[in-house]
Amino acid sequence: MISFDLLANTELAFERPAIDWHAAAPELVLLAWGALVTLVDLVWLEKARRFIPTLTGFGFLAALIPVVTLWADSDALPRQMFDGAYVTDELALVFKGLFLLSAYVVVLLGANYLNDGNYYDSEFYQLISASVLGMLIMASARDLVPIFIAIELVSIPAYLMAAWRKRDLKSNEAGLKYMLMGVFASAIMLYGMSLLYGMAGSTQISAIGEALTGLSDRPLVILGVLFTLIGFGFKVSAVPFHTWAPDTYEGAPTPLTAFLAVASKTAGFVALLTVILIGFESKSELVEPFMWVLAAATMTIGNLIALRQTNIVRMLAYSGVAQAGYMLAPLAVYSANPELSRSAVVNYLLIYAAMNLGAFAVVIIAARKTKSGEISSFGGMFQYAPGLTVAMTIFLFSLAGLPPVGGWLAKWRVFESLLFFGEGSTAPSLAGVLLAVLVALNSVVAAYYYLSVAKQMWFMPAVNDDNSTIKIPSALTIALAIAVVITVVSGVTNLMPELSTADFGLGQ
Amino acid sequence: MSEFFREYLIVFFFILLAVAAVGGLIGLSSAIRPNRPSKGKIKNYESGVDPTEGGWSQSQIRYYIFALLFVMFDVEAVFIFPWATVLEELGWFGLVEMVIFIFILALGLGYAWRKGVLKWA
Numbered sequence: 001m002i003s004f005d006l007l008a009n010t011e012l013a014f015e016r017p018a019i020d021w022h023a024a025a026p027e028l029v030l031l032a033w034g035a036l037v038t039l040v041d042l043v044w045l046e047k048a049r050r051f052i053p054t055l056t057g058f059g060f061l062a063a064l065i066p067v068v069t070l071w072a073d074s075d076a077l078p079r080q081m082f083d084g085a086y087v088t089d090e091l092a093l094v095f096k097g098l099f100l101l102s103a104y105v106v107v108l109l110g111a112n113y114l115n116d117g118n119y120y121d122s123e124f125y126q127l128i129s130a131s132v133l134g135m136l137i138m139a140s141a142r143d144l145v146p147i148f149i150a151i152e153l154v155s156i157p158a159y160l161m162a163a164w165r166k167r168d169l170k171s172n173e174a175g176l177k178y179m180l181m182g183v184f185a186s187a188i189m190l191y192g193m194s195l196l197y198g199m200a201g202s203t204q205i206s207a208i209g210e211a212l213t214g215l216s217d218r219p220l221v222i223l224g225v226l227f228t229l230i231g232f233g234f235k236v237s238a239v240p241f242h243t244w245a246p247d248t249y250e251g252a253p254t255p256l257t258a259f260l261a262v263a264s265k266t267a268g269f270v271a272l273l274t275v276i277l278i279g280f281e282s283k284s285e286l287v288e289p290f291m292w293v294l295a296a297a298t299m300t301i302g303n304l305i306a307l308r309q310t311n312i313v314r315m316l317a318y319s320g321v322a323q324a325g326y327m328l329a330p331l332a333v334y335s336a337n338p339e340l341s342r343s344a345v346v347n348y349l350l351i352y353a354a355m356n357l358g359a360f361a362v363v364i365i366a367a368r369k370t371k372s373g374e375i376s377s378f379g380g381m382f383q384y385a386p387g388l389t390v391a392m393t394i395f396l397f398s399l400a401g402l403p404p405v406g407g408w409l410a411k412w413r414v415f416e417s418l419l420f421f422g423e424g425s426t427a428p429s430l431a432g433v434l435l436a437v438l439v440a441l442n443s444v445v446a447a448y449y450y451l452s453v454a455k456q457m458w459f460m461p462a463v464n465d466d467n468s469t470i471k472i473p474s475a476l477t478i479a480l481a482i483a484v485v486i487t488v489v490s491g492v493t494n495l496m497p498e499l500s501t502a503d504f505g506l507g508q
Numbered sequence: 509m510s511e512f513f514r515e516y517l518i519v520f521f522f523i524l525l526a527v528a529a530v531g532g533l534i535g536l537s538s539a540i541r542p543n544r545p546s547k548g549k550i551k552n553y554e555s556g557v558d559p560t561e562g563g564w565s566q567s568q569i570r571y572y573i574f575a576l577l578f579v580m581f582d583v584e585a586v587f588i589f590p591w592a593t594v595l596e597e598l599g600w601f602g603l604v605e606m607v608i609f610i611f612i613l614a615l616g617l618g619y620a621w622r623k624g625v626l627k628w629a
Contacts, residue, residue: 016598031612038615042622198516 023079023088025066026096027136033059034129041122049122053111053475056125060104060132067096077503085143085204090502091346095139095270098353101482102263103132105357108479109364110255119165127157128259135267142278144193144203147271151189151235154267155182158260162252174251181234181244189231195224196279205279213282225280226290232275235268238328239298242321246305249317254367257313258360261320262353269327269349276331277338277504284335292332292431299325299442307449311373312363315449316356319399322446323352326410329439330417333432337420339501344417346500351406351490355398358483361476362392369470370463375453380462385470389457391484398487400450401443406490413497414439573625577617584613 021028037056040048070077071093078089110124134153141147159182163175197203199220200211215221230241237245249257280287302322309315327348330341363373365388370377382389398407418436419428428436472480490496552559587609595602620626 016601035612035615038619042615042618045622 017082020079020081020088022066022070022073022076023081023086023140025070026063026100027133029066030059030063030100030129030133030136033062034126034133037122037129038126041126052122052125053107056129057104057107059129060100060107063136064097064100067093067100071097082143083204084206085146086140087142088140089504091342091504092139094346094350094499094502095266096136098266098350099132099135099139099263102266102353102357103128103135103259105361105479105482106255106259106263108475109258109357109361110253111475112368112473113253113255113364124161124164127161131155131157131161131259132263135263135270138267138270141271142205142274144197144205144208147205147274148186148190148193151267151271152186154264155186155235158182158256158264161256162248162260164253164256168251170251171253172251174248177244178248178252181241185231185234185241188227188234192224192227192229192231195220196228199224205274208279209281212280221283222286225283225286228275229272229287229290232268232272233294236265236272236324236328237321238294238324239301239321242298242302245321246314246317249320250311250313250373254313254360254364257317258357258364261316261360262356265320265324266349266353269345272331273342273345276334277342281335281338288332288335288431291328291334292435295325295328295332295435296438297325298322298328299438303442303445303449307445309449310375312375312378312453313373315375315453316359316363319446319450320356322442323348323356323399325442326414326439327352329414329435332435333418333420333429336429336432337417340417340420342504343497343500344413346502347413347496348410350496350499351398351410351487354483354486354490355395355406358391358395358480358487359399361480361483362388362395365470365472365476365480369468375456376460377463378453378456379460380465380467381457383462384467388470388472388480391480392457393454394484394487396450396454398491400447402447404491406487406496409491409496411439411443413500570628573620577620577625580613580616584610 033056037052037059040055041052070079070088071090074090077093078087080087106128107125110121110128131154134150134155134157137146138150138154141150159175159179162178163172165171193203196208199215200208202208202211212221212225234241234244249261252260276287276291299322302318302320302325306315306318306322309318327345330344334341366378366381366385367373381392394405398405401407401411415436418432418439420432552563588606591598591602591606598605
């Protein structure tokens with residue numbers, strides 16, 4: 001029977017939701033700190049301008065404190081709020097730590113960059129705080145509504161920041177392209193989400209997972225699942241949804257590019273992991289082939305285009321696209337061993353954050369002297385900046401996946417999940433083996449363009465034989481040091497794989 | 509078909525009702541009204557004044573900023589109305605929450621004020 005009396009059974013009594021203040025503390029601290037930064041800017045205007053970056057950086061570190069205390073109190077995890085729509089589990093804490101630390105490094109990178117050229121800069125830090133708040137929410141969201149709010153809270157400030165240098169046409173192009181593509185992606189994703197909600201009758205991911213288990217592959221299910229995934233595909237710049245990335249990366253202020261390439265991409269992956277591993281768990285025969293094609297296309301096309309780039313930022317943009325392909329690969333075989341696939345993706349994200357932020361730090365430092373983004377301008381760097389050259393070589397080796405620095409371990413875990421030599425191992429699937437071959441071939445291609453930058457730095461003469469040294473501001477030195485230490489340590493210790501196997505509380 | 513999908517029939521009926529209501533009214537009025545087209549009737553309507561320039565003219569960007577500020581108060585109202593209905597049950601907790609919420613929104617207004625957006629220069 002059709003029930004026209006929609007409100008008959010609705011419970012109208014209001015019940016106040018219980019709030020776990022400790023679990024919400026990282027978000028609340030960051031929110032309060034963002035308000036504080038805005039207030040300081042409003043009260044003192046120009047006089048406070050010099051202190052705003054430092055103040056914002058301390059805000060990210062302050063928000064790390066509750067993350068650490070929550071981690072220490074691990075018996076109480078996972079902590080749930082709002083009937084399981086908001087879950088703080090170990091994995092969420094790992095991601096929150098990653099977001100806050102990389103945001104701190106980005107602030108260090110920006111400190112000396114943004115005030116060149118007399119643009120607004122206090123607002124930049126207020127917006128970046130808002131964007132990071134969105135990421136913290138993303139790590140805990142287990143419901144379509146908070147996931148959507150988080151992804152918009154991450155993206156909307158980023159659209160503004162991409163167009164920051166408003167007198168520079170390229171920056172305008174960057175912001176506009178990013179916004180148009182981002183809005184387009186959000187629209188597709190929302191449409192997919194509305195279909196999922198229509199079928200499951202709930203926005204909670206776990207409830208959607210249960211509802212999908214019972215449903216056959218009717219077209220509505222396929223559209224809902226794929227549209228949602230396509231929306232996240234844009235956010236992680238997977239081929240064929242990557243077209244915004246190179247132009248946005250090139251035109252945006254370079255610190256923001258680092259932020260987009262690392263933190264924003266990780267946020268997209270967090271959403272992807274949550275939705276696939278909880279919501280679409282039973283739909284692996286639909287999701288896996290899609291992710292397979294996405295991963296294969298992303299790594300291959302990203303690498304082939306990166307080969308031809310002469311601008312270092314564009315090269316890093318396309319290499320970032322290719323790296324996203326490696327990260328998507330474990331999701332193409334997730335049904336064999338979901339835990340292994342998840343930890344392979346998380347492990348890659350953690351290591352990728354350190355090495356990519358490091359590479360961008362070197363690009364920013366080098367551009368202070370050369371005022372150029374061309375790879376050829378890196379010539380002779382070993383002559384005048386040996387320390388910087390060694391650091392960059394470490395990052396490039398890591399990005400190429402050469403032992404003993406971090407990147408090889410990241411790739412190793414991807415191979416492990418594809419070929420599945422985990423516990424209780426079964427024979428690897430054909431799809432997994434084929435994808436592993438593709439990852440291997442692509443790594444060789446990628447090594448060429450990463451190492452040719454290293455060659456430029458070590459063996460080629462400097463542009464115009466200009467061997468004057470580069471002055472590195474202390475903020476950039478700290479950022480570089482953090483990135484080098486994490487990249488090296490993650491290659492020789494078991495730290496990142498340990499972190500990446502953190503518990504993934506599923507919500508109710 | 510499951511009970512759940514069945515309930516979407518209501519939505520379908522509403523769509524039918526909407527099309528029938530609008531189509532019926534427009535159809536009825538076009539059937540009974542006299543039809544005397546003239547040139548003046550297809551002119552753009554600008555508050556009764558004869559239109560000048562084309563329809564493709566620039567508008568002041570400043571209106572846009574004021575519209576944005578308006579949205580801020582709009583959002584505030586959207587959240588305050590439902591809050592007011594449950595304020596008794598929420599007690600002090602609700603009051604403090606709302607003060608914080610309004611403070612954050614007011615920060616936006618303060619920002620606009622301090623940075624001179626409100627001056628019609």
